[in-house]
Amino acid sequence: MIQLKNIDKYYDAKFQRTFVLKGVNLDIEQGEFVSIMGPSGAGKSTLLNIIGFLDEPSQGEYLFLGDPANQLKEKQKVQYHRSHIGFIFQAFHLIDEMNVYENIETPLVYRGVKSKERKAMVADMLDRFNMVAKKDLFPSQLSGGQQQLVAIARAIVGSPKLLLADEPTGNLHSEQGEMIMKLLKKLNDEGMTIIQVTHSKENAQYGNRIITLKDGYVKEEN
Amino acid sequence: MIVKVVVRNLIKRPFLHLVKVIGLSLALVGILFITLFLKNELSYDSYHTNAENIYRYTITDPDFLGGKHFARMINPGYVPELKEQIPEITNFVRLRPVSGGVMKFNNRFYTINQAFECDSTFFQFFEAELRVGNKETILENPASMVVAESFAGKVFGNENPIGKILTIPTGQFYGEEQSFTINGVMKDFPSNSHFHPDFIATPVQDRFTYGWAWTYLALAENANPDNVRAGIHNFLVERTDTETQEMDSRVYLQKLTDIHLHSNKLREIEANGNIRNIYVLAIAALILLLISISNYANLNIGMAGFSAKYLFVNKLLGSSKRQIIRYFFTEGLFIAMATLMLALLVVPPVNAIIQRGYQLNLLAGNLSLAFIVFLVFILLSVSFGMLPVLKPVFSAIKGVRNNSKTNQKQGGINRGILVFQYAFSIALIISVIVISRQTNFAFKSGMGVEEDNVIVFESVHASIQQKFETLKEELLKYNSIQSVSAMMEPPGGEANDMFEFELEGYTPDEQNEQYERIGVFPCDYSFASLFNLSFLSGTNFTKNNLDNEGSGEYIINEAAMKRLNYSNAEEIVGKEFKLNFEQLETTGIKLSRGKIIGVVKDFHLSSLKKEVEPLVLFKRDKLWLINFIVAFQPGKKMEALADMKTVWTLLFPEYPFQYESVGSMYQKVYKAELLQAKLLSVFTFIALFICSMGLFGLALIVTQQRTKEIGVRKVNGARVTEIIQLLNRDFIRWVVLAFVFACPVAWFAMDKWLENFAYKISLSWWIFVLAGILAVGIALLTVSFQSWKAATQNPVEALRYE
Helix, strand or coil, X not given: CEEEEXXXXXXECCCCEEEXXXXXXXXXXXXXXXXXXXCCCCCHHHHHHHHCCCCCCCEEEEEECCEEXXXXXXXXXXXXXXXXXXXXXXXXXXXXXXXXXXXXXXXXXXXXXXXXXXXXXXXXXXXXXXXXXXXXXXXXXXXXXXXXXXXXXXXXXXXXXXXXXXCCCCCCCHHHHHHHHHHHHHHHHCCCEEEEECCCHHHHCCCCEEEEEECCEEEEEC | CHHHHHHHHHHHCHHHHHHHHHHHHHHHHHHHHHHHHHHHHHCCCCCCCCHHHEEXXXXXXXXXXXXXXXXXXXXXXXHHHHHHHCCCEEEEEEEEECCCCEEEECCXXXXXXXXXXXXXXXXXXXXXXXXXXXXXXXXXXXXXXXXXXXXXXXXXXXXXXCCCEEEECCCHHHCCCEEEXXXXXXXXXXXXXXXXXXXXXXXXXXXXXXXXXXXXXXXXXXXXXXXXXXXXXHHHHHHHCCCHHHCCCEEEEEEHHHHHHHCCCECCCCCCCXXXXXXXXXXXHHHHHHHHHHHHHHHHHHHHHHHHHHHHHHHHCCCCHHHHHHHHHHHHHHHHHHHXXXXXXXXXXXXXXXXXXXXXXXXXXCHHHHHHHHHHHHHHHHHHHHHHHHHHHHHHHHCCCCHHHHHHHHHHHHHHHHHHHHHHHHHHHHHHXXXXXXXXXXXXXECCCCCCXXXXXXXXXXXXXXXXXXXXXXXXXXXXEEEEEEECCCCCCCCCCEEEEEECXXXXXXXXXXXCEEEEEEECCCHHHHCCCCEEEECCCCCCCCCCCCCEEEEEEHXXXXXXXXXXXXXHCCCEEXXXXXXXXXXXXXXXXXXXXXXXCCCECCCCCCCCCCEEEEECCCCCCCEEEEEECCCCHHHHHHHHHHHHHHHCCCCCCCCEXXXXXXXHHCHHHHHHHHHHHHHHHHHHHHHHHHHHHHHHHHHHHCHHHHHHHHHCCCCHHHHHHHHHHHHHHHHHHHHHHHHHHHHHHHHHHHCCCCCCCCCCHHHHHHHHHHHHHHHHHHHHHHHHHHHCCCHHHHHHCC
16 A cells, blocks of 8 residues: 655755655555654654655655655645545644534545535544534533544544554543554554554554654664 | 634634724725825816817916916907917817905895806806706806806805896906896806806906906817917917017916816916825825735734644645635635725715815715725735735645744745835824924914914905005904004915016116016005014004105015115115006006115015015005905904904995904915825824734734743743843834835935925924834834733743643
């Protein structure tokens, strides 16, 4: 599903080139649950952003579902965001101006799903995450764990093939964290490919493969 | 969905959005009224069907009144002949001012502001809607009159005026009584006409052979005015039997539509506008547009950060560029609608105020133009308000990491706009100070304005003139009255008459012998004392208005002293002097030989735009003393007016008691400048208000963005004053930079503007400093509130945001 070949990412300062990623090679098959680990500044989030088309590699080749990503036009990337990729973040990134229902509904609107269908799909999600009663609340009225649940609901409501999670439990206490991880595991079991960035060894274990980055290199894979 | 988010966002930050709306609506209302006013000014006289082919004919002649350029012609009796001789002239009309100032009906007198005796071709030149009567035939006969609707109402009330007889009583300059039959009623001339007569009438008998008349010629389509001018010149050469090279009269043809803005001749029918004012206003409107839109854009740029997260997340969820544009566009539309609504609320009362103050209903008949102005303004502000936001937004959501760079760039644009806005505002403040000071200086230099205790009975009727001495005597019996005098020209008027003269020991310039004339000013003996003229040498007139041959008394002004080649006032006093009045034989008027008895400092009878002309004051009894002046004891205005009314009604029961303060007379002289000063003050206020609101908004945004920094600094021991200083310093620096840009521009513009005046204030350095201090002060006040709020926040609160 994802093939990274010799990916570099660097920033040029006046007399110096700073590498964030260097020579990263990676193959991820459909249905995998991959955890990316590593110390701060190792390039974990950058790697995730490149995979999610939020950033571009400085050099190297990236194939997504067999298509070379560097040749993708803006429009195609938008299409991938609409139908193939879901995101969750440490800071949840819910839209403050929208309530729970509307937050979950937004990606469906962009995909052009009809209103009736949308209603059914959002209702399904609310049901699944036990949030029916909270559908009219705004993010600021929810706890961190609840916000992350909404974020996950929003990420998966369109049944993406790939879910990218950037430290999804970083802002949560352990109990909530565990609940989220279990949920991700369940989604993976249902067939969704998941790539998560995490600091926690424990959480990394939920995945079936761990990739450790250090200073931009892939240090080990197991 | 976008709409919902936009609305919630607007509600979330009501103040900042209100700032946008208020700024835009104020500017919109300002621009709307400037546009309407400019349209009114630029459309003067263009509504006449044949306006393009109508020209006003004037002449200058160095032999006649010093070659001054008058808007009207002397003795235009030959004009019909001109039409016969020059085929390109298809028609003519002459307008002779009706002298006397009053009309009689049923033994009552009614004041007229303006009226003409004219040729029967009047309606072939000037469009006027007739309420009653037929344009083709209405002026066919002599002594036919058409009255304006408002004047008819004043004289006849609800009665039908047709067939009634109105009489010009025996007038000034020995005019005889003349009666006219009212044949029609016309609608009042619109505000954009260069004249507004109470009535027009064909004369009882020929009135154009001698005397003054404004003269208009209609030229054939495609006729070349230059050829016509040459034709008229040749005609005059033949008529006066002079050689072409000796003919020094110059012929002018001025387009009817140019009169209002491009004519500044003597004796215009009404005070005209000025094309410079049009430029000033147009520039003011443009500045207002730029300031308001840039302010809007600036706030948008500053606030774009607030939407950044929304846009970023949307991007993740698959929104396209178009949807982002739609988001900002929807937000812009909401602001635009609110702006429109607020503007619509403000427009009617502003229009009413203008109508009350200037008798101008700018909105009437201009609704479509107003609609266009609204539409263009909204389109401009929405698009230009949105554009600068989109680029940084796109780049911000494209790369997650590059935020700091785009932030820096945004800050640069923000500050650039801020400097630009403040530079304009400071330049405006300087202009307002200079224009107000100069206008004030000019106004206060008017005779008797400063004391504010002088009133004028302007252009009183001949029979009242005859009783001046009695009036003076009666008035002076009252304690409330200080002094009474009379003069030929009212304060603010033009003293244009020039006589030949003889002065002991003065040899006329041989080459220009025939031009040796000097300005004259007949007045009552207490003229100099009433107006506190200061004597450089010599004495005031003795107390009577009659001079015997040999004992004539003449007072000259400083300019006349220099004109007569003296530099020391002492030396010219006592010299023998005589004025020669050419029409001695026809009128029997004689001016006695006498002496120069005093030299007074130059005084400003007319506008400060003109140099003070050499003037000889002489006293006359019962002749040419057309304007009466009364000075009352300061602080006793009401009492004095009551006393004056008593005397007036006793002496002249049939004439209306009508007076004006010198202040209001000079206000007419400086009408354009006063209006300009007022308008500019309003614009400056609006511009400053918009800038301050913008600055306030920016300060709010910046302090919000720096909340964490402020918290950290406080935790590390910074005092509140230090934080305020830190936040303020940045803004003040930019205002100071704006000041540096504004000063030379303002100096240049104001130097040019002051060139309009012969007597002017100096562009002192303190005006600039004051404007700078004002701008910095306002900026400080605006920003400090935000800074103080941010600085006094509990640092724990501040840090929690992160």
